[in-house]
Amino acid sequence: MTIEPHPAAELPAERTQARRFDKARHAQSAALVEDYAELIADLLASGGEARPTDIARRLGVSHATAIKAIARLKREGLATAKPYRGVFLTAAGERLAERVRLRHRLVVDILLALGVPAEAAEQDAEGIEHHVSDVALAAFERFLDRPR
Amino acid sequence: MTIEPHPAAELPAERTQARRFDKARHAQSAALVEDYAELIADLLASGGEARPTDIARRLGVSHATAIKAIARLKREGLATAKPYRGVFLTAAGERLAERVRLRHRLVVDILLALGVPAEAAEQDAEGIEHHVSDVALAAFERFLDRPR
DNA sequence: CGCAGAGTGTAGCCAAGGCTACATCATAGG
């Protein structure tokens, strides 16, 4: 019975921890949009075209799943797509993609700097990047700039 | 092997990337179980008791949600709980909790070593820890052991 | 020119992980 059921006894530590988990859950929701934006930007840059099937194949999901996600990007004003034409990013979408791309690189570089093998670094970065705060990113940059 | 829609055109890079996303999605699913196991272990260690309501409050979810998750832990052989008694961990559950605890600490320590402020380190670790591979953890350990 | 087949889109299903609302249990105080 460590916990008081009373009102005033709300431990701040408890609330802090709860808020942390809450943020982590929210980050998880943003991750999908970020991944799509980054991938679409990548496809547009390299191949010149971003088609739902390509996106789906790269992400390892069905094309239907990709199309649903693309619809979400459109709803959020990040992408545009007319039926049977490719997908494109709005200005906001490109800004997001760029931020994500930079963050991804930075996370990979940090992992490499810590001695993580390249393949593992790429793999882990895919999951980690969505949970790195701006504050941490800034720290990463400082760390890489000023080498050991 | 999975289904090739068209034989020769399957780029390995594409499959590699798809597999990475797939792993990240799987990690996300394991995260919930890990968080609960760690928290239950923590409550048992400090308070001596892990009650659904406490768990829910700490994680910032409703007690019903916590109870559902606890049921999952039971299904997976990680926890035991009899109605209206607290929750306990099986041997497997404790092993998991211990691994998670160590990993959490290691991630926080790495973030601190990189110059991330303490509060941000704790926050970010909550999300990051579930995506750090064993290979990366080993690298983190080496990095911390041999100080710059 | 027309059509086969790949690409695209739609519909409907599922599981997971949230929630609220309600019902049941356990227990501490009066």
Add this chain to the structure above:
DNA sequence: CCTATGATGTAGCCTTGGCTACACTCTGCG
């Protein structure tokens, strides 16, 4: 001892992100 109240458990709903199945376009080639 018995009841009020907080803790616990159950039911049912919602949303998200997967999937398959099916229908519709587009287009290159015969």
